[in-house]
Amino acid sequence: MSIGNSPEDERPFADVSSEEAPSIGHVLRQARIAAGMTVDDVSTATRIRIAIVHAIEADDFTPCGGDVYARGHLRTLARAVHTDPAPLIARFDAAHGGRPAPTPAAPLFEAERIRPERRGPNWTAAMVAAIVAVIGFVGFTAFKGDDADKTDQIAGGATPTPSASTTAPTPKSEKLATDLQPTPSDDAIAAAPLDKVTVRVSATHGRSWISAKDHNGRLLFDDLLKQGQSKTFQDNSKINLVLGDAGAIELWVNGKKLDNEFKAGAVERLTYTKGDPQAG
Known part of the structure; x- marks a missing residue:
């Protein structure tokens, strides 16, 4: 029989004195029972191990591995059994010396975003532009030379004969320009500076x-x-x-x-x- 479905788990605690508030574990256990859930149900919904759920309901936070983990487990368990986690976290902090104040992260990231990046010359763009200019010059020269040959043939009375190939060979420089096209990196994510x-x-x-x-x-x-x-x-x-x-x-x-x-x-x-x- 599953440890989460044991009938002993569902027996209510003994009466708690009206002068003393129920413990954190007692509140979570009663909320779970009121929600009609077993420990197995809660463990499946939150992915928190059954042994840790039992320990927290017994007010034993040692298996959590520290106060930070305990706060996370309390918040997750409370939401799973439909109760407000804020009072439980506050009581836990009061009993364990409070929690460290978080450092706001937004101003740090905002400063990094507006800081101008130092960029060097774009040699790739300059090389591509130079190759395009060379290709244009070679193509223009070949076109003008072909027109001049045809003019000479017509002037001498010769009938121009069709060429064996109607398309000019692709210059090597054009293939080089294609090889230099940048390809996106599969591993890249946005803005990962090398100095951080x-x-x-x-x-x-x-x-x-x-x-x-x-x-x-x-x-x-x-x-x-x-x-x-x-x-x-x-x-x-x-x-x-x-x-x-x-x-x-x-x-x-x-x-x-x-x-x-x-x-x-x-x-x-x-x-x-x-x-x-x-x-x-």
């Missing part, structure tokens, strides 16, 4: 809680990323990531997509620098 580390996190296969910090340890993001949503983080030297459900995530680091085979439900701690892509 840029990490894009995309919840492609499901939702996952995400935490991101810069090289100083300042919190850039700490929340649930729903399926289909993406976040991009940028720093001068290093980005630290924690993925609550790494199997749901795809990563792009410094313009290249990573082929990491993360398992569903696995928690991954990753660090990336300007020299990557590879996990730190």
Whole structure:
């Protein structure tokens, strides 16, 4: 018999004193029972392991792996059983010393967007323009020479004979111009400067809680990323990531997509620098 469907799970707790508010785990358990859900149901809906759900309902947050993970699990579980997560997070913070204030990421990215980039001469465009000019000159010269030959034949009374080939051979310079056409890179993403580390996190296969910090340890993001949503983080030297459900995530680091085979439900701690892509 599944541990989530045990009849003992559904027995109500003993009466709680009116002078003492029910615990976080008690509130979540009662909300789950009121919603008609078993622990198995909640685990399936949130992708949080059954053992962790049981521990949280018993007010044991040790299996969560830290306060940051515990907040993410509380928020996800509360939404799954249709209760407001804000009071539970506030009570957890009060009991565990509060949470670090996140550093607003928007001003940093805004400053990076408006900073003018230093661009060198576009040698590719200059080379293509020169090749086009050469092709035009060669074509014009060949056309004028052909007209002059035909004029001489008519003036001498000779009937012009059709040429074995009615099309002029393609000059080598034209083939060179075709070979120089730039092709788009399959691994490129928008704006990945070489002097910074840029990490894009995309919840492609499901939702996952995400935490991101810069090289100083300042919190850039700490929340649930729903399926289909993406976040991009940028720093001068290093980005630290924690993925609550790494199997749901795809990563792009410094313009290249990573082929990491993360398992569903696995928690991954990753660090990336300007020299990557590879996990730190």
